[in-house]
Amino acid sequence: MSVHNRSRYGRYTGGPDPLAPPVDLAEALEAVAEDVMAGYSPRHALQEFLRRGGRSREGLDDLAGRVQQRRSDLLSRHRLDGTLSEVQKLLDTAVLEERKQFARDVRMDDTDRALREMQLQNLPKSTAAAVNELASYDWQSSTAREAYERIKDLLGREILDQRFAGMKQALEGATEEDRAAVAEMLQDLNELLDKHRRGEDADADFQEFMAKHGQFFPENPQSVEELIDALAQRAAAAQRMLRSMSAEQREELMRLSAQAFGSPELMAQLGQLDANLQALRPGEDWSGSERFEGEEGLGLGDGTGVLQDLAELDELAEQLSQSYNGSRLDDLDLDALARQLGQDAAVSARTLAEIEKAMHDGGFLQRGADGDLKLSPQAMRRLGRSLLRDTAKQLSGRQGRRDTRVAGAAGEQTGSSRQWEFGDAEPWDVTRTITNAIRRTIADGGDPGRGLRLAVGDIEVTETEARTQAAVVLLADVSFSMAAEGRWVPMKRTALALHHLVTTRFRGDRLQLITFGRYAQSMDIGELTSLPALREQGTNLHHGLLLAGRFFRQHPSMQPVLLVVTDGEPTAHLLADGDSWFNWPPDPETIRVTIAELDRLGRAGTQATFFRLGDDPGLERFVQRMARRIDGRVVAPDAGDLGAAVVGEYLRAHFRGRPYDDADWAT
Incomplete structure (x- = not known):
């Protein structure tokens, strides 16, 4: 078979499995009814089942536990000094390469060499102060100059990555033209947000903005509000990341930020962007913080992404708790659950939501005259059938099968017949009676086709068993x-x-x-x-x-x-x-x-x-x-x-x- 004709198969990821069997409510109904009989309200009983899950299905508590574990893992794995560490490494590289140049350049004036060596030797211990002091330094080594310029480039990309996910990678090796495009985007963005913030109609401006700068927004927002939501969530996470750092780390980064791309205007535009977003979305968490205790350093962009993950996990934890008024499992963000815990968690949550919906919409729970939920007659019948089946198994196992009948009394037919006896009042079994007459006639040498004569011995009556109401x-x-x-x-x-x-x-x-x-x-x-x-x-x-x-x-x-x-x-x-x-x-x-x-x-x-x-x-x-x-x-x-x-x-x-x-x- 040609390789071009081969097919590949994998797990279906386009939503609910279209071939999956319908959700089985038997286990849920029995569990809910068991709790109702123990004294819980049907609403509480259903909530408890959804929390516990089934015999082979995760419940809300299991998913909430996984959410909490994921949160703990993020905090225990990471620390927030990744950008500072990268800057320090580039600074050390620049200083080392510069000193190597001193050793190689025999034509350098001894006095100049001594002064330069003294300046490098006496750099401040603070990374930010050292970087700022070297801003006007005349590098003798091209390798050292390149390493130092990479600090500016790194800081610019990291700071932008805090606000726009993916910028660190997208702007790697960027030209001055690329940076100018970013600066222009920031200026246009702030003008758009200012106009929206003033209450003016900005729909046309939004369309124009996206047509011009849409490549910077892979989320593909469809309105100004969606754009603000995406930017505000990221910006708030960036603020929480800064607050999660130590005071010394924050001070270092603030001092370093002036060197981003060597452009103070960049920080001014970002500051205006943060102000606009905080005014437009004051409900975001702009002041929270987290305690990171791990060994894996995070840069500003990656750290902001982790803070977004933590916020998403917190929101999932609230959704899974179902503790707020009017809570329903339809509220669960299945896409977020799949991002954080994997597709299996989303499938479990979707199944639980289908059970909840089926219990309400399928007629198993109904509201009584007092407004409270009750088990419906349909639910009672289904539960009674299940309990009766269990009872039958117990009886059969304890006493064995009982199959003897009492015949000859008026009652329900058993499906059997017997020869008529004097005094019997049961209806005749016509088929058996005629069959007996035919057989007897043939055995006596007669022709049934010419007619039959019934004898008393041919008659059979339908057996019945006596059943007293x-x-x-x-x-x-x-x-x-x-x-x-x-x-x-x-x-x-x-x-x-x-x-x-x-x-x-x-x-x-x-x-x-x-x-x-x-x-x-x-x-x-x-x-x-x-x-x-x-x-x-x-x-x-x-x-x-x-x-x-x-x-x-x-x-x-x-x-x-x-x-x-x-x-x-x-x-x-x-x-x-x-x-x-x-x-x-x-x-x-x-x-x-x-x-x-x-x-x-x-x-x-x-x-x-x-x-x-x-x-x-x-x-x-x-x-x-x-x-x-x-x-x-x-x-x-x-x-x-x-x-x-x-x-x-x-x-x-x-x-x-x-x-x-x-x-x-x-x-």
């Missing part, structure tokens, strides 16, 4: 001990899984969620999910049973199923006036009225299961006594197994103790 109450203890002992979130996860199972797989059933603390109240799944833990004394099971009985009476044709999750004995009951009466240890009257209400539920045929959390002996005795009175069951799961235990008991009660198939409800 149930009115289900999940009574959840929300006393503070549930949160204090780490049972708060498992309780809510259990309610979500059960709610999703009933509303998606057993729609004929009715589910009521009732919480009981000092008082009991019915809640929808959204309210229970976001319910905060309250430091409230009281476990009012009596009130919860009263509400459960009311719900069962509203569905008289359904089988009542009661599921009670608690970690403490009843310590409160409802008085006749509606107040809650609390006492610890449990008062006999509280126990009496609680048991009396339970007995009423038992007489109505309620199937009850008590889920005892914790190892409190008093609670164990109480729930065993309660279960015996109502012919119910007691289950003592760990908090992590609560969901599987409750769902398993619901299914057991729903199928009246008969085996069932996980595949029916876990998909």
